[in-house]
Amino acid sequence: MTTAAVTSERPSRSVFAGADIAATALLAWRKGYPRPRFEDEVWSFTGWADAPVQMSLAEKTWRFDRIRRPAWRVVAKEVALAWLAAGDSRVLAVPRARRVPRHPRTIQARIYHLTFWLNWLHERHIPSLAAITQDHCDAFLRDYGVVRDRSGQVVRPKSGSTLRTVVSAMQEIADYGELLSADGHRTGFRPWGETSPRVITGAPSRPQVVIKTSPLSDDVLAPLLTACLHMIDELGPHVADLRRLRRADQQGKDAQLVRRLFDKVRLTALVDGHLQAGSPLPRLDPRQIAMRKARGWDPEDPLLEVNFVHLLRPTGHRDIAPNLFRQARPMLEEAVTRVGVEYVWCRSADLVPRADTGEMVPWSLPMPSVRADSLVRAAGHACIVATSALTGMRASELMELTVGCHRTGTDDGTGLVRHRLVSKVIKARRWGGEVDEWVVVEEVVRAIALAEQLTDATTGQLLFGPFQGFNSNGAMDWLRQWVASPAGQRLGLAPIPGEPIHPRRLRRTLAVEMGARPGGLFATKVHFKHLSVATSEGYAARPGGAQAGFHQEWKQAEAKEKLARTVEAFRQFQQGQLPAGPGADALMATFRTVEGELEGHDPGPAKVVTDRQVELLLKKKAAALHLSAANYCWFEDPAKALCLKLAGAKSASAPLTGLCDSARCPQATHHIAHRFIWQNAADNGAVLLASPRIPPAEKDRLRAEHERSMRVLEEIDTAAGKAG
Template identity: 40%
Template sequence: MTTPSVLAATGRRSPFSGLDVCTVAQLEMPHGNRGPLFDDDLWDMTGLARAPKSLTPTALRWDFRRIVNPAWRTVAKEMILALLAPQDEHVAVLPHAFRKPKAVSAVYGQISGMALWLNWLHAEGVRTLADVDQNLCDRYMAFASRSTRHGRTVQPSTLLNLLLPVQYLAFYSGLFTHDAYAPGFTPWAGRSVFEVAGAKKQAGNLSGPVPDHVFQPMMAAALWVVQTLGPYVAEEIERAQAQKESRPTIGIRYSLSKRDRDRFAEHLNACVRDGVPLPQLDRGSITQRVRSGVWSLSDPLLEVNLDQLGRDAGVSKEIQIGPLEVLRPLIEEAAAKVGVAAVHGRGAALVQRADGNGTAPWTLPLDYRQLRTLGSLVQGACLVVTAALSGMRASELAELSTDSCLPPTPAYSGAMRYRLASRLIKGQEFGGVPEEWVVVEEAWRAVGLAARIAQRDGSLNGALFGRKRPASADIYIQFRTWVNGPEGGRLGLAPIPDGPVNARNLRRTLAMALANRPGGLIAAKIHLKHVHVATTEGYAHRPGGAQGIFLAEVGEEEAKHHLELTATAFREFQAGIMPSGPGARDVIAAFTHVDAALADHQAGEPKVLGSDRQLVNLLRSQSQFLHAGAANYCWFKDPHKALCLKIAGAPVTADSKPMAGMCDSARCPQATHHPVHRKVWADNAERTRVFLGSIPRGHKAERDRVRADLDRSLRVLDEIDAAGTGPAQEGA
């Protein structure tokens, strides 16, 4: 609680003065607690009920004291409360006020922007907002454009956030009681701040995908850690926590009985006999010993965990300096013979290295702090896997808890449906709404592993991914540093190159992977078909929910990708490289029509109609029928001609789709082959030839079947090679 603002001498009393901010904004504090009062200069909202976990405490401490002019602090508070409470009677009558509440997560930025603007005015000698004119606004924009730490020009999106409060103050002038712009003045009148700042309104996820050279080793490492290393780490954490909870509280004694000394001697003799190292202190405790001045760096027992050693010997007493000097000769002798080592992970089981080159212990001995750190790294890998395979936003990942893994339910043909419970935050009322995601088993198990570690390691306070508010970029950087370090190398993990990785571009990467169906690690280790099915099931389970939005993003990427593939095939056609296959004639006819249309347009209006946009428009109707396969393109214009549907005996309906598993592109009248497919057919022909050579001559029927497959592959290869001398090439 801070001292209330001093009202300006000429200011009226604010209509919000003395009111509870949370009550006016219809926000709740837990357990009936009241929120900050309007007259407070610091609005501490950190206890806000149902606050999303992604909101940091800093973003919920709204400090108006940073504004130098006390009267302008009241102006800023009135505007912030008006943004939060558009339903209030004093706000609803304003003609230019926003009609939807401002997101709580955006308020901190608004206050920062207002403080920068108002303090700049104060530094320029302006003492009343009535003196603000367009010249001052333009000068401020020039100042804000270069107001970075290193003097560089800020990005348009950043400049936008700095300029919004400048214009907002005009929208709410009728509410202000202590100062306001001159009547009728609006900064950059007639122009939106988006236009002034040069920013564009974003629609959907515009983040770029994670570069493939970063994504492949990152996913390989994350999957290996979750599937191979993670269970061992969770088991060791559970064991360590159980030991910590069950061990008795030790008492301080400045002397030891003969019985205790005998126990120590017996235990030390057993350690020497069995070759068991003495327990080691963690690095932090060793540093504290040295700083205390009691221990020297040369002391042979500096690293020995005496309390742990006493518990192992059955002596429940803290070893002080007096008893230590009595036992020192015995402990030093044992330490000289067997050494000192951390207690967790001793005798670790061997695991297959990630690179396949032999085996290695899953860990070297760890102290408790190192074990906790390793646990948080495993949780970081769980976050990477979950984000990469579910398409969840950062705010939705943050809402996952130890209860998020719902029991699997039967789906179809013996398959199981895996669901995660969380909350949908974006676009919802404050606090979000409950939501479920249908995911693949790998993502479900990753969340389950993270929850298992969080439940047992009390030091992490139950945080699912190692932090109460997971910042995916920061957690990923720690994970990458570990993978690229000595332990990652020991376990055979390939180094991960530098590159941006966060929840937004992982979501975009998954959307593009589902749309483009690339090769590589994600296609090999995680079946993209399964991810697509899970996402589609999630959409069907909760239409209009989060997965419906994500599936729409996938559809947009798929349409874009198919248009690019169609354009590439058309340009090959123009260069004389014809499509081949049973459906080639229809595709060539369609491309010939497009080529003629382009030629006619170029003759008339070359600057407009001959552009790439015109080509896109002409090809779009063709690309909407394209279904890209690994070995062919399927132009699914007429389901009644689809060979796959005939083979499967499937009924033809308005919703019929090609059945890739039944595809025989060498015979289907809607399939074509292009140069991009040549390698697939060549590899298949080589494998078939090798297999044919391994079949004994006596197995005539089997040899004939394989020979037919080989002949088909060779025929398709010949057709692809011959297509380069098609009609367009011959007439060139």
């Protein structure tokens, strides 16, 4: 069939001609915002009411004008609207059309890729889509599939996901052929036929999801959490007050003030007030001092650093008249000599404890305006980072938080307060996301409360708003700079290493910490047990809610860690480092059984027992393991659990860690990894027993605890030293 014949079969006018894009796609639209029409060369979605906060302005702007050939612009518009309005009757009539609409962010990315494809054809003088052959498609994919530098040299191949997107878009032009009015492929032609984009590009299939994000190490997490929580809990109220004062000062600058003061009596009274109170005159910001020097001020002038705007603020004036300034100079210079000059902000600051030693120090030294604003900004970023680290919320979910998002409820019969944050789940949800709740701990509530004091947003407006990760001049840059500055060092904060920190890594770190390290770093900075319980409650209360996905990730990390700990204990057993504690004999019996199975198993030609074989044999045992800071609990039989007996509980699906007495429980074991905990307990007990301030009755209890710690230490050392 010739190109002319194919063209003659096409409608002379687009079925979408004159269409209101928002109405056709059933998009909620804000009043007062322009509504894009089909004929527009640029479709703007800035008025889309349900757009997620993380959707950038570029993603809301669909640029068809970049496609050089006008007929192909129409093709791109028709396909884009068909993707968006999949439920429209005109689209449903197309047999190969998608029945599920694509997200506007996805469509914008596809338009971006299609632009390169169509312009590539235009540069090679391809007259119409009907003239395209498979060779053209292959050649374009080879050219487009690599990243080149400015000289045209290949730097690296593009990702499989990027190429899969462009191949899919190329194929779907043929799929929507019945809708196209301006141009289209010849009958029967589809790029690469029925071969899927995944096969064409070699991109991995979607079900093979592998978490590549690595958790943060203790060297990064420790100073990060310390800095955020110290700033929120200790400095937060003072920073909020500072911001209010700064806002009032800014409003004062905008007020209608008289330009110059001519009254010498008022100026004299103002200076005398500073002298009598012993209050230094206001000091000018360093940047303004540099500007004065550039205008010709003598660097040795005693009045160079005096901030006259702040000095005259009580009089309602901005500056001193020249004649009055010459007359008053001796008086002003004498005042500088007697009381000096100092920055206005944070004078006589309240005392707060240092983060490292607890020593009480002023929360801030006097600072210029620019540093005050930087401190307020750093505190706001600390709130974002702390909320992300302690909730596991994604960046898209943090951006959807609004002022007033905190909800407090009391459980019936318990009197316990439950804190929740209301936000939206964006990932894998319908356009605009779905409202959901996160159960959180009190540390997060304090972070949200401070963040609400550091913003001008009102109830219902965005709290944090859009942000691009935490780096690239974002939250982490400001926070790192402040912590590493003299102000942060004076408060005993350790510098935060320059390793990348973003919500994905914080989410992964939280999952791993909760699954693998009960009593680890989080226990020293936040109530780990409360954090675990709160997250579990969020999952249990809303099984299909936002925390369900995080709960699953956490449980996967926990299962992986349990298996790793079990295999580690088995390897130590093989090396002669035996477990100790009441449950040691039962555990070693299991290990001997596994050894027997391994010895009787033919591993194949290699004749080597792999770690995978060991893991499979120990998987059932690892499932019963519950990690504790000072022991392993092999919770296989609830009837034998000492904690349940002490609590009077007949059955339970998990041990009661708060009632654990591992020195007496028949399902508890102690390993060399727990020695450090017991040694610390023994050392602390010895110090307390030596103190003359401890009452005799209390010493009897401490002595029993100390003897138990020493006995467990001796058992661990003895067992670790046994052979066979």
